Amino acid sequence: MLQRFHKHHCTHNAIAGTDQTSLANARWKQGLLQPKPATRPHTHQRCARSRRPTVGRPRALLGLLQAGRAGRGKGSSESIEDKVLSTFLSGSATPYSSYIADPRSFLHDVHPIIKQVWLVVVLGTAGRAPAAVQASLCLVTVLQTISTLPPRLWQPQLKRLGLLCTVILLFVCIGADSVPPKLQTRAPPPQVSGLPSLAASKGAYKHVLFHWGIFTITQRSLTLACSSASLTFLALQSASLTLTTTPSEEIALALQSLMSPLRFLGVPVKQVTLSVLLALRFMALVLEEMRNLALGLAMRGVDWKAMGPGSGLNVIVRLVGRLFSNLFRQSEAVAQALHARGFVSADEHTIYTGLLHKSRPFNNVICCSAIAGLLAQAFVHL
Amino acid sequence: MAATASNVCVSLDGQRQVLSNASLSIQKGTLHMLLGPNACGKSTLLRVLGGLLKPDSGTFSVPSSIGYVFQNPDHQVVMPTVAADVAFGLGRQKLPAAEVHRRVLEALRLVGMEDCLERACHTLSGGQKQRVAIAGALVQNPQVLLLDELTTFLEAGDQAAVLTAVRAAVDGPQRVTALWVTHRFEELTRADAASFMDGGRVQMTGTPQNVLRRMHRMKGR
Numbered sequence: 173m174l175q176r177f178h179k180h181h182c183t184h185n186a187i188a189g190t191d192q193t194s195l196a197n198a199r200w201k202q203g204l205l206q207p208k209p210a211t212r213p214h215t216h217q218r219c220a221r222s223r224r225p226t227v228g229r230p231r232a233l234l235g236l237l238q239a240g241r242a243g244r245g246k247g248s249s250e251s252i253e254d255k256v257l258s259t260f261l262s263g264s265a266t267p268y269s270s271y272i273a274d275p276r277s278f279l280h281d282v283h284p285i286i287k288q289v290w291l292v293v294v295l296g297t298a299g300r301a302p303a304a305v306q307a308s309l310c311l312v313t314v315l316q317t318i319s320t321l322p323p324r325l326w327q328p329q330l331k332r333l334g335l336l337c338t339v340i341l342l343f344v345c346i347g348a349d350s351v352p353p354k355l356q357t358r359a360p361p362p363q364v365s366g367l368p369s370l371a372a373s374k375g376a377y378k379h380v381l382f383h384w385g386i387f388t389i390t391q392r393s394l395t396l397a398c399s400s401a402s403l404t405f406l407a408l409q410s411a412s413l414t415l416t417t418t419p420s421e422e423i424a425l426a427l428q429s430l431m432s433p434l435r436f437l438g439v440p441v442k443q444v445t446l447s448v449l450l451a452l453r454f455m456a457l458v459l460e461e462m463r464n465l466a467l468g469l470a471m472r473g474v475d476w477k478a479m480g481p482g483s484g485l486n487v488i489v490r491l492v493g494r495l496f497s498n499l500f501r502q503s504e505a506v507a508q509a510l511h512a513r514g515f516v517s518a519d520e521h522t523i524y525t526g527l528l529h530k531s532r533p534f535n536n537v538i539c540c541s542a543i544a545g546l547l548a549q550a551f552v553h554l
Numbered sequence: 555m556a557a558t559a560s561n562v563c564v565s566l567d568g569q570r571q572v573l574s575n576a577s578l579s580i581q582k583g584t585l586h587m588l589l590g591p592n593a594c595g596k597s598t599l600l601r602v603l604g605g606l607l608k609p610d611s612g613t614f615s616v617p618s619s620i621g622y623v624f625q626n627p628d629h630q631v632v633m634p635t636v637a638a639d640v641a642f643g644l645g646r647q648k649l650p651a652a653e654v655h656r657r658v659l660e661a662l663r664l665v666g667m668e669d670c671l672e673r674a675c676h677t678l679s680g681g682q683k684q685r686v687a688i689a690g691a692l693v694q695n696p697q698v699l700l701l702d703e704l705t706t707f708l709e710a711g712d713q714a715a716v717l718t719a720v721r722a723a724v725d726g727p728q729r730v731t732a733l734w735v736t737h738r739f740e741e742l743t744r745a746d747a748a749s750f751m752d753g754g755r756v757q758m759t760g761t762p763q764n765v766l767r768r769m770h771r772m773k774g775r
Contacts, residue, residue, distance in 0.1 A: 419634060419674075453631075457628055505624070505629040512630075513642060513694075514694065524645070
């Protein structure tokens with residue numbers, strides 16, 4: 173009784189698939205594509221084509237790529253193109269540090285403008301602050317992260333960032349003074365001028381803290397390394413905390429409020445804000461489109477080595493062209509949907525935010541005090 | 555009648571005739587399904603009724619307030635979070651925040667998504683996004699909802715949830731009229747009326763059972 177007119181409803185991937193099919197057919201004729209292995213499960217192919225890949229299936233997608241690779245035999249090693257495809261397929265379509273509504277934390281109830289001001293103040297002052305202040309700020313940020321985010325998020329986040337900052341710390345510490353500039357002093361050395369050498373420092377202070385072979389760590393390089401590492405940590409983790417505790421539309425509207433004086437200079441502030449909002453929303457769509465194209469290519473089990481570098485590059489260029497073509501098509505559909513929803517222009521449209529939660533005065537006062545304290549210490553150390 | 559189209563003709567690039575004298579009448583407060591094979595002109599007729607496409611000839615009449623929901627919810631859900639997206643449709647009306655909140659909540663309740671107010675849109679499933687898109691259309695209090703193949707990308711569970719959401723809107727206090735374009739016969743069971751399109755024109759209109767019976771008779775010939 174119940175039936176469908178057409179078995180293939182997969183119009184979503186058809187856009188990407190049309191060109192790829194013709195491309196694959198051409199390659200097939202040239203003998204550059206390997207036949208699909210008989211061992212590859214047919215159901216997987218059908219499943220992957222009839223459904224849109226979603227965020228939670230990177231392992232399954234990688235499996236498809238591996239199956240394609242296995243079809244080319246044991247001797248075939250992974251080419252650069254395969255590695256690029258693996259990267260796309262294993263990546264998530266969810267942008268980094270997306271908003272997390274639940275559990276609610278102290279930072280969720282802070283006004284977004286205050287969070288943005290905090291970011292600017294941290295970037296402007298932390299670099300020149302004493303090491304104790306930098307360390308305190310990092311510690312507070314770590315504690316805030318742990319109390320705000322669930323463990324499954326803060327643990328990998330802090331691990332990755334900790335590793336990055338450690339690498340920066342080591343490289344700057346060793347590199348800043350290990351390679352001294354080749355400068356010839358214009359003044360004669362003390363031995364020539366007959367003047368006594370400077371007396372050795374009697375205190376504990378030593379400019380050179382460590383010297384071994386080409387490696388030299390000085391007071392200056394250590395300070396510079398601490399500043400670089402702490403500034404990197406504070407900038408990235410504070411931004412991440414802001415993004416995870418503030419809905420994107422509130423971030424954009426806070427930015428609009430901060431940018432509003434620019435209206436008098438003719439800057440289209442509302443249009444810029446809406447562009448930011450749409451960019452934040454459709455970032456995931458762009459990532460998913462890239463993954464769809466990569467999946468289409470992975471499914472064909474292309475033997476990149478047999479194709480040679482020229483043909484491989486040609487395929488990549490054509491795929492990039494297809495990606496932009498698909499994205500423009502999607503943009504057009506989005507524009508039509510905006511029109512259907514009553515959108516005429518950014519100036520005449522109100523974006524409603526803060527429908528659910530208002531910021532709490534207590535939280536705002538605490539954060540403003542922290543900003544004031546940071547600014548005060550910066551003026552003291554000027 | 556909530557919406558009518560009479561002898562509507564549309565051609566693409568002045569060559570290919572997509573609609574040729576298509577006529578359709580939809581009764582108020584019903585869920586009307588428009589069926590037909592691919593490329594028979596269903597979506598084009600919907601676009602004409604939605605004011606997104608100008609017909610070459612023919613007339614059509616729809617109420618001033620209509621809501622349009624597209625096939626791919628990724629194109630329609632434009633704001634990063636659910637509440638902001640549903641409220642987007644009210645952007646041209648200067649409403650107090652409390653009123654916006656009430657209407658957003660009401661629309662989301664109709665589609666069974668009132669618990670997802672704060673969710674980021676990219677974390678929703680296809681069916682959930684589609685229901686958010688429907689809520690985004692419902693929040694504007696439309697008299698007619700135009701729904702373009704909403705279930706194409708959806709799994710069976712999501713498909714049923716979206717159908718239930720539309721049914722709830724039609725049966726709700728606002729008595730919305732819905733025109734649902736589909737090519738899935740199983741969805742006919744939830745409809746009040748149906749029309750079958752082929753070759754750019756509406757071939758028959760009636761109750762879902764009658765339309766199904768006549769279609770099977772046509773197929774048997």
